[in-house]
Amino acid sequence: MTQPLLSVRNLTIDYIGEEKDFRAVDDVSFDVAPGEVFGLAGESGCGKSTIAFAISRLHKPPALIRKESRILLDGRDVLGLDRQALSAFRWREVAMVFQSAMNSLNPVLRIETQFYDMLRTHKNMSRASARERTAEMLTLVDIAPDRMRDYPHQFSGGMRQRIVIAICMALDPKLVVMDEPTTALDVVVQREILQRINELRRSFGFSVLFITHDLGLMVQFCDRIGIMLSGQLVEQNTAEAIYRTPKHDYTKKLWASFPSLHGGALL
Ligand SMILES: Nc1ncnc2c1ncn2[C@@H]1O[C@H](COP(=O)(O)OP(=O)(O)OP(=O)(O)O)[C@@H](O)[C@H]1O
Structure with a gap:
């Protein structure tokens, strides 16, 4: 692997x-390369x-x-960051999308204001530049830019989750941590969102740490997968190898308990 973006050691x-x-x-160790999607199952x-x-x-x-634990992001010691370094690190270096992320939007603020608050805090952006960036980011997740004047309740769950993803991407993070990012959504919307994330990843070049219960989605979306059992990482390999030639008994059992995959790769 080239120099990893994220390096987790012990x-x-x-x-x-x-x-x-x-x-x-x-005692978990793994690396995530620049632009790679690494899944934890x-x-x-x-x-x-x-x-996560x-x-x-x-x-x-x-x-x-x-x-004894070490977490390095682009060579920086994440666990050693002080408070000030931490506020710059969050969102700008690492962005997070959780299952309930769509509920993290403030219900009483227009979408535009929520983008502006973040862009002003982290990038000192003017209102006019923030509006431009907001329009650009909403377009990327297939939401009409003129809807930035709307409030969260005026959007469906899938749209709100896409808005949160757009907010995350607005600061151009190096790593996006996604913990069950689409679990609360129906299957078609899930797939659309993951496809969109994949396209954004190609143009922006960020890496993804992806966590889901859905092993089918995991195999389709990830480049490499780590299998965890009771706190330990028992196997890690390419998604293809984890699916076709699992080595650990537990990985084999996971597949045995999972219906065969449909729909092909997302890529
Ligand atoms: N605040 C806490 N205090 C004590 N134990 C906790 C706490 N949070 C999590 N745990 C325990 O740590 C273990 C790991 O939890 P974690 O949420 O990381 O698992 P997970 O693999 O993400 O599970 P899930 O897929 O259900 O989200 C679990 O046994 C959980 O009960």
Whole structure:
């Protein structure tokens, strides 16, 4: 692999309990190349979201990242960032889209204002430049730019999720962390959104860390996949190899429990 964009090394995260600690992530290491989509798959509770939060530096107590852990983004030590560096890091370097992201839009503000607030805070943009950027980003996710004057409730769930994705892309992040980004949406909308993200990835060049329960979607969308079991990364390989020639028994079991794929690759 060329120089990775994201490098996770020996990541170990415990949830600190009153009686005893619970190891949610156990010595996990993986790399994500520039422009690559890396997926994390595994049963509920295996630690995927805990990793996503740690990479975005959104983890909170009782989650404790053990000191041997390293997360490097473009060579920068993510776990060592202080408060000031962190506010520049979030959104500009790493953007996050979660399952409920569409509900993170402020219901009482026009879409335009929500873009402006972020572009002003992070890029010191004027209202006129922010409006231009907003129009450009909405067009990219197939929403008519004149709808920037509307409020969130005037859009469907799928459109709101696309708006959040557009807001994330507006600052041109290097890595987008997506944790079940389309789970709340119907299958057709899910596919459309992922196709759009893929096209944006091609033009902007960002990498994606993708988490979903839907193994079919995972294989179609990702370049490489890591399989997690009880906090450990037990296998990682290209999506094709993980699907066609799984090595670990657990990966084989995952496929056995999953109906065969339809619809071909998204790419
Ligand atoms: N705040 C918390 N305190 C204690 N334990 C937690 C906390 N958050 C998560 N856990 C535990 O850590 C483990 C990993 O959780 P995590 O949410 O990362 O898994 P996941 O693979 O993303 O699951 P899902 O697919 O259901 O979202 C789970 O066993 C969970 O119960």
